[in-house]
Amino acid sequence: MPSLNEQSNLALKRTVIVAIFAAVAVVLSLVESLIPINMSVPGAKLGLANIMVLTCLYFLRARDALMMVLLKTLLTAFIFGTFSSFLFSIMGALFSFAAMWFLLMVGRKRLSAIGISIVGGIAHNIGQLTAASLYFNTTNIFYYLPMLLIMGVLTGIAVGIAVRYLIPSLSKLSLFDGFLTETA
């Protein structure tokens, strides 16, 4: 009986963490849209929400993180966008999630949060460009990919550093007791 109790406790904690992370990610995207920063590269953005996705991948199982990504994308789409822009962001979000999850499985020892967030950001760009090129039936859009790669490295480093600070801080909270993973 106590083990059952513990299990449901763990499941509850997971749900709470997913909800909190998704909410924070939505707020971060809102904040990001308010920052009047001109990246001078179309489609480039800071990707602050990626901080939460990556942290979630470190703490929870892949399916919980996937749930969180879907929630975050849905909520952001409801707040900002239209149906078509939702299709583009979900494409980017899923690409990014898949890439980061794969890297965490394969290269956790070799890559730190910085490397993984760089790949996540770039995968997001590639996913969106692929969606756009399929939608408009043109490959001209990939013209902007090299610039996006450079921007992805810069923003990825920033996001990675944020994650490196966030994970140890969150680990001190009792909510995260059962979820400690070895981090970079």
Place this chain on the structure above:
Amino acid sequence: MKRGDILLIGLIVVIAAAFLVPRWLGGDSSEKDHNEKRVANITVDGKLFRTVELTGEEQTIEIKTEFGTNLLKVHDYGIEMIDADCPDKVCLTFGFVERNGGTIVCLPHKLIVEIEGPPGEGDDVDAVVK
């Protein structure tokens, strides 16, 4: 930061540079063929909306569709999106586009502007006569 990170960053920068450097080097030579006419194809929702010749004179094009309004400006043999009533304004960040293959996209309005070389590669003479 681990060694893998540095390798990864180096790899990405090299890939990006491989695409960007030839473009910068080729940029100078494209300056001189300004006399050849280029056109911008404006497509809305998969259908060709309008084709504009990219001239040196200023010219403003308003695109009003069921999806929204965009304001394009042609000048100095290129084209630029100067205003749009879309929610994200990503299309404004594309800036001034003048090269072949240059693109401006406005996702919420299903609009895409693509620059193409002279219409029909073979009939250069006709293009000049025009």
